[in-house]
Amino acid sequence: xxxxxxxxxxxxxxxxxxxxxxxxxxxxxxxxxxxxxxxxxxxxxxxxxxxxxxxxxxxxxxxxxxxxxxxxxxxxxxxxxxxxxxxxxxxxxxxxxxxxxxxxxxxxxxxxxxxxxxxxxxxxxxxxxxxxxxxxxxxxxxxxxxxxxxxxxxxxxxxxxxxxxxxxxxxxxxxxxxxxxxxxxxxxxxxxxxxxxxxxxxxxxxxxxxxxxxxxxxxxxxxxxxxxxxxxxxxxxxxxx
Numbered sequence: 528x529x530x531x532x533x534x535x536x537x538x539x540x541x542x543x544x545x546x547x548x549x550x551x552x553x554x555x556x557x558x559x560x561x562x563x564x565x566x567x568x569x570x571x572x573x574x575x576x577x578x579x580x581x582x583x584x585x586x587x588x589x590x591x592x593x594x595x596x597x598x599x600x601x602x603x604x605x606x607x608x609x610x611x612x613x614x615x616x617x618x619x620x621x622x623x624x625x626x627x628x629x630x631x632x633x634x635x636x637x638x639x640x641x642x643x644x645x646x647x648x649x650x651x652x653x654x655x656x657x658x659x660x661x662x663x664x665x666x667x668x669x670x671x672x673x674x675x676x677x678x679x680x681x682x683x684x685x686x687x688x689x690x691x692x693x694x695x696x697x698x699x700x701x702x703x704x705x706x707x708x709x710x711x712x713x714x715x716x717x718x719x720x721x722x723x724x725x726x727x728x729x730x731x732x733x734x735x736x737x738x739x740x741x742x743x744x745x746x747x748x749x750x751x752x753x754x755x756x757x758x759x760x761x762x763x764x765x766x767x768x
Contacts, residue, residue: 528624535628545598549636552593553586553644561652573713576738580655581713583648584733587667588706590640591728594633595675596695596702602629603682604691607768616767623762626682630675637671658739666736669750670728674702676757677727683765706730725749 540546557579560566566578573581603625606612615625648654657663677698685691703709705723707730712720724731724743729750732743 528628531620531624532628532631535625536632539602539632545594545633546636549590549594549598549633550640550643553589553640554647556589557583557586557644557648558651561648567652570713573711578711578713579648579652580738581734582707582711583644583654584730584737585707585712586644587641587670587733588703588708588728588730590637590644591671591674592699592702592706594637595671595678596681596699597678597692599629599633599675599678600682600685600691600695601688603679604685604688607685608687612767622765622767626679626761626765629682630672630679633675634671638667641667655737657737659736663733663736666729666732666747666750669747669754670733673727673729673750673753673757676754676761679761680757680764683761702727727753 560582561579566582569575569577603612606615606625612625645656649656678695681691681694681698685694705719705726706712706728707715707723712723712730712734715723720731724746727750729746732746732750734740735743
């Protein structure tokens with residue numbers, strides 16, 4: 528596992544586009560949107576909070592969805608398309624090891640991007656850190672695994688990188704929309720906000736932990752179900768060819 532992880536990390540860094548985007552893109556969007564004066568003013572729509580305060584958790588979605596639903600499916604499907612997985616099938620490497628290596632590498636990039644986002648939001652716009660850091664970290668990890676699991680399912684069944692990207696997009700756009708990336712969640716219809724509270728990556732629990740509202744057990748249970756069920760399904764569906 529150590530050898531596989533080191534090898535996959537080297538290959539990942541040889542084409543660092545996803546690493547650069549995963550680390551820098553959420554922060555770049557934060558700086559661009561935060562420069563709009565209206566985003567930095569308290570609003571009655573958000574119960575007196577600034578839009579930028581409540582939108583930072585939505586930017587976490589970008590890092591997770593981009594790496595989990597674009598980078599991972601493309602990487603694994605490319606291996607299958609080029610016959611690399613067929614060669615690995617002749618070794619003692621279990622399929623779960625390859626999937627785990629992909630998750631660990633992309634998770635490290637995503638968490639680095641989230642850390643940079645939080646620090647920049649604090650320094651540039653005085654956005655407070657999460658008031659419940661433990662709940663925030665728990666939700667972040669559950670959300671990361673659940674989103675990555677959906678990407679692994681696409682990677683497990685796609686024959687080519689293009690088809691993997693197309694399958695992953697089925698989840699990518701709804702997750703971005705429900706997560707409040709395209710439009711801040713307070714401006715979404717109530718039914719959309721409710722649905723978004725129970726699907727990966729858990730933007731509502733992230734937001735609740737951020738402003739100190741705690742969290743609802745059912746939301747954490749839904750994220751855990753996505754994470755465990757999705758990962759198990761991806762491993763079961765995975766084939767070398």
